[in-house]
Amino acid sequence: MTDAEIGIEGPGREVPGPALRIIPLGGLGEIGLNMMCLEYGDAIIVVDCGLMFPEDYMLGIDIVIPDITYLKRNREKVKAFFITHGHEDHTGALPFVLREIDAPIYATALTIGLIEEKLIEFGLAKSTVFQTVRPRDVVSIGPFDVEFIRVCHSIADGCALAISTPLGVVVHTGDFKLDQTPVDGEVLDYARFSEYGEKGVLALMSDSTNVEKEGYTLSEKEIGYNLEEIFRRCEGRIIVAAFSSNIHRVQQVFDAAVKFGRKVVLNGKSMLANVRIARTLGYLKAPDGLIADLKELDSLPHHRVVLLTTGSQGEPMSALTRMAMDNHKQLKVERGDTVILSSKFIPGHEKAIATMMNHRGPGTSYRCTGS
Numbered sequence: 070m071t072d073a074e075i076g077i078e079g080p081g082r083e084v085p086g087p088a089l090r091i092i093p094l095g096g097l098g099e100i101g102l103n104m105m106c107l108e109y110g111d112a113i114i115v116v117d118c119g120l121m122f123p124e125d126y127m128l129g130i131d132i133v134i135p136d137i138t139y140l141k142r143n144r145e146k147v148k149a150f151f152i153t154h155g156h157e158d159h160t161g162a163l164p165f166v167l168r169e170i171d172a173p174i175y176a177t178a179l180t181i182g183l184i185e186e187k188l189i190e191f192g193l194a195k196s197t198v199f200q201t202v203r204p205r206d207v208v209s210i211g212p213f214d215v216e217f218i219r220v221c222h223s224i225a226d227g228c229a230l231a232i233s234t235p236l237g238v239v240v241h242t243g244d245f246k247l248d249q250t251p252v253d254g255e256v257l258d259y260a261r262f263s264e265y266g267e268k269g270v271l272a273l274m275s276d277s278t279n280v281e282k283e284g285y286t287l288s289e290k291e292i293g294y295n296l297e298e299i300f301r302r303c304e305g306r307i308i309v310a311a312f313s314s315n316i317h318r319v320q321q322v323f324d325a326a327v328k329f330g331r332k333v334v335l336n337g338k339s340m341l342a343n344v345r346i347a348r349t350l351g352y353l354k355a356p357d358g359l360i361a362d363l364k365e366l367d368s369l370p371h372h373r374v375v376l377l378t379t380g381s382q383g384e385p386m387s388a389l390t391r392m393a394m395d396n397h398k399q400l401k402v403e404r405g406d407t408v409i410l411s412s413k414f415i416p417g418h419e420k421a422i423a424t425m426m427n428h429r430g431p432g433t434s435y436r437c438t439g440s
């Protein structure tokens with residue numbers, strides 16, 4: 070049990086009965102480790118199961134996962150995992166937690182696709198029960214009715230959850246962004262949120278990343294225009310570094326490449342995997358012949374190439390950093406290349422990004438798309 074346990078007694082409840090317990094095992098006041106349990110009577114459901122990448126002082130630590138002692142002690146009560154979206158800070162602890170806790174995973178198709186890929190790596194995919202849901206589906210488990218509600222985020226297919234319990238509705242937003250012009254047209258489902266609001270909500274658990282910043286986040290479509298502007302002016306190779314999970318951004322890079330007659334070469338393990346999964350599930354559209362193999366790179370004229378890679382945060386082992394530092398077996402950032410860093414800089418990574426950029430040779434330029 071963590072000291073952050075919250076017990077909610079129903080207002081005006083007449084008959085004694087179980088309390089609803091909302092138990093955050095991670096993700097409150099920190100970026101990463103998102104994991105929240107809801108317990109009522111003899112049933113527990115778990116919302117998200119994320120990891121955190123270690124802080125600088127955690128020497129020798131590869132990843133951090135939530136403390137699941139409470140779940141292990143109440144193993145038989147755990148009925149299901151509900152995953153809001155496919156980011157690692159919401160899914161990355163699953164390979165470790167599923168070894169201890171056996172329960173099905175409910176999520177949308179892309180989220181399941183990304184989780185499955187990870188579990189295959191750990192040899193756990195076959196023993197895991199996946200239940201694919203769509204927005205507005207309601208899953209009933211014990212005393213909980215869980216509705217998935219569409220939200221926009223920097224990964225496709227994200228959802229919030231409205232969890233109806235005998236004591237009232239708990240709304241868990243997952244991560245979200247208010248984008249009126251998302252690339253896939255899947256706008257946040259304002260109607261469902263309003264309906265729950267009208268009926269009354271017992272507790273709202275909301276993502277609050279960046280709330281202290283004034284103003285609006287750029288719409289994903291705006292980033293597409295910025296990308297096109299940069300593409301229009303480039304004569305040499307274009308190297309775009311982005312988060313491989315940001316399928317909408319990948320789509321916009323594909324669209325810009327089509328528009329300016331360039332072929333896309335993918336680089337980085339997660340970029341290759343995520344593009345494959347998203348294309349298979351229909352979340353990413355690429356015309357035949359757009360994607361070229363790394364082996365073809367040398368035979369393509371520079372003004373016909375976009376290299377789409379991981380490593381936008383200057384991570385020392387990432388593909389882009391190794392290319393920039395002349396440490397990559399096949400690739401190198403060369404004179405005439407334009408490198409576009411197409412993601413926000415995660416706080417704490419600025420030094421690594423600057424080190425990578427400062428290593429550039431003459432005739433290489435770095436650009437950013439703004440988010």
Ligand SMILES: [Zn+2]
Nearest residue numbers: 154156222244
């Ligand atoms: Zn997220």
